[in-house]
Amino acid sequence: MKSIRHSIEEKSWLGWLFFGLTVAVVFLLGLLASSIVERRAEAVFAYTPQVDIREFEPRNEIWGMNFPRQYQSYLQTADTSFRSRYNGSAFIDMLEVDSRLVVLWAGYSFSKEYNQGRGHYYAVQDIHEILRTGGPAAPDEGPMPNTCWTCKSPDVPRVMSEVGVEEFYRGAWAMCGPEIVNIIGCADCHDPETMNLRITRPALLEAYNRMGKDIQQASHQEMRSLVCAQCHAEYYFKGEGNYLTFPWDNGFSAEEMEAYYDGYDFADWTHPLSRAPMLKAQHPDYEVYVTGIHAVRGVSCADCHMPYKSEGGVKFTDHHIQSPLNNVASSCQVCHREEREKLVDNVYQRQEQILGNRDQLERLLVRAHVEAAEAWKLGATETEMEDILTGIRHAQWRWDYAASTHGGSFHSPVELSRLIGTAIDIVQETRIRLARLLIRRGYDGEVPYPDISTKAKAQAFVGLDMKALNEEKQYFLENIVPGWLQEAAEREAAW
C-alpha cells in the first residue's frame, strides 16, 4: 500500500507540473493575442478617413491625409541618388550617352533632347523643361499637341471630365499649361471612393473595347499591371485631332503593331536624310513585359516595382515606384534565394548581351540613312527607293521598340534579342539594295560614316539650331511657366 501511495504521490507531482506548464502556455497565448489585437487597432486607426476625397481630386497631398504611408513612400520617387552609379547627376542625357540617336531621330523632336526618366515626381517639371515641348508664348502656339500631357498628371482625367476627351486631345500643348500642375499620383490609378485600382485614361479602355475584351473582367492582380499599362505602352496620335490610340488591334508584338501602322500608312515623321516614313516607338513596356517569363508566371509590375512593405503593424504597397535593383530584398529575393550581388549581375549580364547587337543595329541604321541620302542626291527615283524606305522604316521601328522600352533587356531578353536580329537582317538587306542602287548611279564603295561622335556634332550634322532652341526654352521657363503655376494655385485655393 505504501509503495502504491508513494506512486500516486509521484504521479500527482507530474500532474502539477503538467498543470503549471498549461498555465504558462495559456498566459503566453494571451500576450500574443493582445499584441495582435493591438497591432490590428493601429492598422484600423491608420485607415480611418481624415478627409473626403472628391472625384478627380488631383492633389496627392489631399489623398495623403488618408493614406500617409502610401503618400510618403510615393514622395520618395523624388530621390534620384541611385543615379550616382552612372554619373552622379540626376539627369542622364541619352543623346550624350549615345549620339547616334540624334541621327536616327533627325527631323523629330527627340533629336533635340532625350533624357532617361528620373521618377514620376518630376513628370510635370520635366515636360516644362525639355526642349521637345519648345517655348510656346500663347495657348495655341508650340510644336506639340495637348495630347502630350495625357500621362503627366492626375489633372488630366479632371480636365478630360470637364472638356471631353476629344476636345482635350485637340489644340496645342500650351492650352492646358495652367490646368496641369499636379504630378503623377493617386488619382491616376485609384478610385477615390473605394480605393480600388481603376483605369483613368481612355486609350487603354478603347483598345480593350476594339479587341473585344472587357477590362472589368481583369483581376486585381492583372490591374496591378494594367494601371501601369495606361501609360507604359506603345501609342500614337491618330488623325488631325491627335487622338491618343494604342495600336493593339492585331496584337502586342512589334511585328503585329508594325502591320497595324503599315495598314494605316501611318508615319510619325519623314526622315530628312533618307526621306523614309518613320515610326517612333513610345516605351512599349507593357507589350514587352507580357512576352517575358515574369508575366508568364503571373508576376505583376507592382510585385517588383511596388513590393509590399511593413511599417509598425501595417503591411502596405510601397509607392516608391523604382527599379527593383534598388530594392532587391523586397522584390527579387521574395522568390529568388540568391545573393543580391548575384541577382544584380544576372540583370546586367542580360543587358550586355542585348546592347552589343542593339548598338551595332544603330550604326547600321545610321549608315542606311546616309546611304539613302546619297542615293537621292545622285537622282534615285521614288520607285527605286520604295523598298529601301520601307526597309529603313521597319528596321528602325523594331530597333526603337527594343531601345525605347524601359528595362526590356531584363523584362524579356530573348524577345528583344530576337527582334534586334530581325532588324539587323532587314536593315542589311536594305543596304544591299542601296549598294546596288548607288553603284548603278556611279557611287562605288562605302558612303563615309558621318562624324557624330558627340551629341553636339550629331546635332550640327542633322542641322539643329540648338542655341535658338535653348534660348526659346529659357524665355518660356522664365516668363510663361510661372504664370501657369500662379493661375493653378489660385484655382486650387478656391476649391
Next chain:
Amino acid sequence: MKSIRHSIEEKSWLGWLFFGLTVAVVFLLGLLASSIVERRAEAVFAYTPQVDIREFEPRNEIWGMNFPRQYQSYLQTADTSFRSRYNGSAFIDMLEVDSRLVVLWAGYSFSKEYNQGRGHYYAVQDIHEILRTGGPAAPDEGPMPNTCWTCKSPDVPRVMSEVGVEEFYRGAWAMCGPEIVNIIGCADCHDPETMNLRITRPALLEAYNRMGKDIQQASHQEMRSLVCAQCHAEYYFKGEGNYLTFPWDNGFSAEEMEAYYDGYDFADWTHPLSRAPMLKAQHPDYEVYVTGIHAVRGVSCADCHMPYKSEGGVKFTDHHIQSPLNNVASSCQVCHREEREKLVDNVYQRQEQILGNRDQLERLLVRAHVEAAEAWKLGATETEMEDILTGIRHAQWRWDYAASTHGGSFHSPVELSRLIGTAIDIVQETRIRLARLLIRRGYDGEVPYPDISTKAKAQAFVGLDMKALNEEKQYFLENIVPGWLQEAAEREAAW
C-alpha cells in the same frame, strides 16, 4: 480532506494519461528507427561488390553486376519512343528536316548524312551505319581518321592505354573497327576502384592544363558536368596526326574560339561553292551551358539529365540520360513549382524565338555561298574575295555554334540569340560586298536562290553521288562490320 483526496486522484489520472502517451510515442519512435535501419541494410546490401572491376573494363554489363540499378536505367537510353512527338521514327534525318544544311556543309561529310542523336546506347551502331564514315574495306582505308572513335565507347581509353594517345589518333577509322564495340558507358566516366567520377579522354585534361587550371581541384558537382564535357564540347583534329584538341585557350565563347582558329589559320574544309575556308562546330554543349542561368546557379548537367531517383530504399542517380522534358517531375519540378505543361511550353517558346532568326541566317548563308560562286565565275580575284570569304567563314561558324549545340535554345537562349544576331550582321555585310563586286563584274540583281527544297534536290545541287555512297555503305555493313564484331567477341571471351 475528501476533496483534496479527490483532487489527488484526478491528478493521478492525468499522470497515467501522460505516462501512457509517452509509452505510445516511444513505441512509434522505435518502429521508425527499425524502418530506417532496415532500409539502410537494403541499401548497403545492394552496393556489396559482386565482381572485381578491372581498370579499363569496357563491358557495361560487368559493371552492371555491381550496380544493377544504374546499369538497368542506363539501358533505357535504348528507348526512342519519345520521338513519336516528331515523326514516330527513331531517326530524325536533319537533312530532310532542313535541306539548307546540305548546301552549308557542301564538300564536308555532314552533307551526306546528319541525324539527330538518338541516345548513347546507339553510339557504335550509328557510327557504323552513318554515311559519313564511308565503307572502308581495309584498316587503312576510308574518309575518316581513327580520332572519330574517341567519344563512342569505353573501349577507347582501353585502346589508348595500350597503344598510346598519339598513336590512337593517327591512322584511319577502320583501324580500330574490331577494337571498339562496347557502347558509351560506365568506364567513360567512373573510376572502377572508387566509383568516383573521372575524366578518361585526354582533350579536356590537356585543355585544362593549357589554361593553367587543375581538374583535380574540380568539385564533385563540377565533375557532374565535366564528365559530360569530355565529349559534349567543341573540338578539332589538330595537324596531320588528327590530334583531338579543344580550342579553349582564349575562352569558351564563339568569338574567342573563332579567334583561336583564326590564329592558327585552321580550316575544317574549303567550301566548294564559295571556296571559303570553313569551320565546323562540333556540339559546343558545355561551352553554351556555362553561359546560361542554370550553370550560373550551380546546376550541373546530371542534375537535369540524370536526376536522382528512388527504388526500394535506395536513392541513386538515374542513368537513363535523356531530355529533362521527358522527365519533368524529377528534373525541372525539383526547383520550379509549375505545371509540367507550362514548363514544357516555356522551353518550346524559347526555341521558337531562336529558330526564326536561325533559319533566316541559314537562308542568308546559302545566298552568300551562291553569290560568291557567281563572283568566282565572273573572274573575281583572290584579293577581291578575301574579306568576303572571311565573312562567310565567321558567319557560318557562329551559325554552326548555335545550330549544332544540343538544347542550346534552352541552355542559353539570350547568348544564342545574341550570337545569331552577330552572324546575320556579318553575312549581310559580306553580301553588301558581294553585291558591289558582282555589279562591277556585270551581274546586277539578285543571284537566284537554288531549288534545294528537299534533301535529294540539295544533295544533287552540291554534286553528291548518293547512290554510290549508299551502295558502298551497304557493302561495308554486310561484309566488314560482322568481321569486326566477331573478332571483338573472341577477344572478350578470352578475358
